[in-house]
Amino acid sequence: xxxxxxxxLTYTYPGAEKTSIENISIKIEEGEFVLxxxxxxxxxxxxxxxxxxxxxxxxxxxxxxxIQVVGLDVVKHPIHELAKHVGLVFxxxxxxxxxxxxxxxxxxxxxxxxxxxxxxxxRVDWALKTTDIYHLxxxxxxxxxxGQQQRVAIASxxxxxxxxxxxxxxxxxxxxxxxxxxxxxxxxxxxxxxxxIILVEHRLDLTAKYANRIIxxxxxxxxxxxxxxxxLDSEKARLIGIGIPKVTRLYQxxxxxxxxxxxxxxxxxxxxxxxxEVFKQ
Amino acid sequence: MSMFEGLKFRKVSSPIHDLxxxxxxxxxxxxFAVAVMYMELLPLIVLFLxxxxxxxxxxxxxxxxxxxxxxAFFASIIFFTNFIFSYLYQGQQALPSILxxxxxxxxRFIVLVESFSIFFLTTSPDHLGLALEKSHVPYEFCFAFxxxxxxxxxxxxxxxxxxxxxxxxGLELEKGNILKxxxxxxxxxxxxxxxxxxxSLELAEAMESRAWGATxxxxxxxxxxxxxxxxxxxxxxxxMLVLAVYARWHIPIPRxxxxxxxxxxx
Ligand SMILES: Nc1ncnc2c1ncn2[C@@H]1O[C@H](COP(=O)(O)OP(=O)(O)OP(=O)(O)O)[C@@H](O)[C@H]1O
Ligand SMILES: [Mg+2]
Numbered sequence: 001x002x003x004x005x006x007x008x009l010t011y012t013y014p015g016a017e018k019t020s021i022e023n024i025s026i027k028i029e030e031g032e033f034v035l036x037x038x039x040x041x042x043x044x045x046x047x048x049x050x051x052x053x054x055x056x057x058x059x060x061x062x063x064x065x066x067i068q069v070v071g072l073d074v075v076k077h078p079i080h081e082l083a084k085h086v087g088l089v090f091x092x093x094x095x096x097x098x099x100x101x102x103x104x105x106x107x108x109x110x111x112x113x114x115x116x117x118x119x120x121x122x123r124v125d126w127a128l129k130t131t132d133i134y135h136l137x138x139x140x141x142x143x144x145x146x147g148q149q150q151r152v153a154i155a156s157x158x159x160x161x162x163x164x165x166x167x168x169x170x171x172x173x174x175x176x177x178x179x180x181x182x183x184x185x186x187x188x189x190x191x192x193x194x195x196x197i198i199l200v201e202h203r204l205d206l207t208a209k210y211a212n213r214i215i216x217x218x219x220x221x222x223x224x225x226x227x228x229x230x231x232l233d234s235e236k237a238r239l240i241g242i243g244i245p246k247v248t249r250l251y252q253x254x255x256x257x258x259x260x261x262x263x264x265x266x267x268x269x270x271x272x273x274x275x276x277e278v279f280k281q
Numbered sequence: 282m283s284m285f286e287g288l289k290f291r292k293v294s295s296p297i298h299d300l301x302x303x304x305x306x307x308x309x310x311x312x313f314a315v316a317v318m319y320m321e322l323l324p325l326i327v328l329f330l331x332x333x334x335x336x337x338x339x340x341x342x343x344x345x346x347x348x349x350x351x352x353a354f355f356a357s358i359i360f361f362t363n364f365i366f367s368y369l370y371q372g373q374q375a376l377p378s379i380l381x382x383x384x385x386x387x388x389r390f391i392v393l394v395e396s397f398s399i400f401f402l403t404t405s406p407d408h409l410g411l412a413l414e415k416s417h418v419p420y421e422f423c424f425a426f427x428x429x430x431x432x433x434x435x436x437x438x439x440x441x442x443x444x445x446x447x448x449x450x451g452l453e454l455e456k457g458n459i460l461k462x463x464x465x466x467x468x469x470x471x472x473x474x475x476x477x478x479x480x481s482l483e484l485a486e487a488m489e490s491r492a493w494g495a496t497x498x499x500x501x502x503x504x505x506x507x508x509x510x511x512x513x514x515x516x517x518x519x520x521m522l523v524l525a526v527y528a529r530w531h532i533p534i535p536r537x538x539x540x541x542x543x544x545x546x547x
Pocket of ligand 2: 044045046168
C-alpha cells in the first residue's frame with residue numbers, strides 16, 4: 001500500500017470563497033523522493049498541511065475527499081498521533097524553534113510524547129549527529145545562521161523518527177550554498193534512512209537530480225505527476241513557467257539543433273558527462 | 282537598559298551555574314529578607330561583600346559589573362531622595378547620621394540588585410522553566426515563560442528593523458510635542474503587532490506538528506537533581522538567615538561613625 005494516498009481531496013479555508021486545493025488524487029510510495037512545485041499560491045503549502053493533519057484539525061475549514069497517511073485516516077487521527085509518522089519542516093526556521101538551546105529544541109517533540117529521558121538523550125544525540133550539528137547542541141538557536149537553524153528544525157523532526165518528512169520550501173531563507181547543503185542532507189535522509197521525502201521547492205536546478213518524481217500543481221490542482229525527465233521536458237511544464245533547470249533547456253536546445261542525447265539530464269554533472277561521451281564519438 | 286543587560290544569561294560553566302535554580306532562588310529570597318531587616322550601614326556592607334566571591338566563582342564578573350553600573354542611576358536617585366527628605370526633616374545637626382542612613386538605604390537596594398543579578402546571570406532560562414515545572418506550575422505557563430525569553434531578542438531586532446525602515450521612508454520619531462511623539466510610534470507598533478501575530482500562528486503550527494499536548498505526562502530532557510553544592514548553599518543560606526535574625530535582636534549594631542570617632546568629632 002502507498003504510504004500517502006489521497007482521493008479527490010478538496011479543501012477550502014474557513015471564510016474563503018475559493019477552494020485552495022481541488023480534486024487532488026495522488027499516491028506516494030514508501031521511500032520515494034517527491035518534488036512538489038508550481039507557481040506561488042497554487043496550494044503547495046495547503047497540501048502539505050493535509051499530510052500531517054494541520055488541515056483539518058488546526059485550520060478547520062471544509063475538507064472533502066479522502067486522505068490516508070501511513071495507513072491512518074488523517075481526519076480521524078489527531079495531529080500529535082500523525083506527528084509520530086509525518087514530520088513537517090517549515091519555510092521560516094526562526095518560527096519553528098522555541099527553546100533556548102539546540103538540544104532542547106530537538107528534544108521538544110519527544111518530550112511531548114512522554115518518552116523516557118534516557119531514550120530522548122539517545123535520539124537527540126543521534127539526530128544532531130545525523131544532521132551534522134552536534135557541536136552546536138548547547139547554543140541558543142536564535143544565534144545560529146539560517147542554514148544551521150534549518151538543520152536544527154530538520155533534526156527536531158528527525159528525532160521523532162517519522163516515516164515521512166515533508167519540507168515546505170526549507171531553503172527560501174538561505175543563500176544558494178546553504179541551500180545546496182540542505183538538499184544534500186535531505187537526500188542522505190532519503191537514501192540512507194529510507195525516509196519518504198516530499199520537498200516543496202522552486203529551485204529545480206538544485207533538486208531535480210534527487211527526485212524520483214515531480215508533481216506540478218497549478219491553481220489548486222495537480223497538473224503533472226511523473227518521472228522527472230519526462231515532466232521537465234514536457235511542453236506543459238514550460239508553459240506554466242516553473243523554473244526548468246538550465247541543463248534541461250540546453251538539452252532541448254541541442255535537440256532542436258539535431259544533436260541527440262538519449263535522455264534528459266537533471267544536473268550539470270550529468271550533462272557534462274553526456275556531452276563528453278558525444279564529443280568522443 | 283544596561284541594568285537588564287546585566288540580567289541576561291550567558292552560557293558559562295561554573296559551580297554556581299550548576300546549582301539548582303530552586304536553591305539559588307531560596308538564597309535570593311533569604312538575601313532579600315536579611316537586607317530588608319537591617320537599616321544600618323555596617324551589616325549591609327557585610328552582605329554586599331559576602332556575595333562577591335559568588336560572582337567571581339561564577340566567572341560573570343564583567344556582566345555583573347555592568348549590571349551594577351546600570352543600577353547606579355537608580356541607586357543615586359534613592360540616595361538623594363533619602364538624603365534630601367531626611368535633611369529637611371531632621372535639620373543640619375544630624376548630617377553625618379543622615380548621610381550614613383541614606384547610604385545604607387542605597388546599599389540595601391544594591392544588595393538586592395546584586396543577588397538578583399547573580400541569580401539571573403547564572404541560571405539558564407531552560408533550567409528556570411524546569412524549576413517552575415518541578416514546582417507544579419502548569420507546563421503551559423513554563424513554556425510561555427521560556428518562549429517569551431527566547432523571543433525577546435528576536436522582537437527587539439524586529440522593532441529596530443521596522444524603525445529603520447519607517448525612518449528611511451521619512452518618519453520622524455523625535456518630532457513634535459508628547460502627544461505627537463506617541464502618535465509617531467503607531468507606524469512602528471502596527472507592523473510589529475501584525476508580525477507578532479503571524480509569528481505566533483506559525484509557532485503554534487510548528488508546536489502542533491511536534492506532538493504538542495500528546496500526553497499529560499510530559500518528560501524532560503533535563504533533570505533537576507540536588508547535588509552537594511546545592512546542599513552547601515542551602516546550608517549556608519540557613520546559617521546566614523539564623524545569624525542575621527539573632528544579631529538583629531541580640532546584638533546592638535554600631536554605626537560606622539561611632540567606630541571611627543574622628544569622623545564624629547568633627
Ligand atoms: N491560512 C489561510 N487562510 C486562508 N487562505 C489561505 C491560507 N493559507 C493560504 N491560503 C490561500 O490558499 C491558496 C493556496 O495557498 P498556499 O499557501 O497553499 O500556496 P503555495 O503554493 O504554498 O504558495 P507559495 O509558493 O507562495 O508558498 C492561496 O490562494 C492562499 O491565498
Ligand atoms: Mg507555501
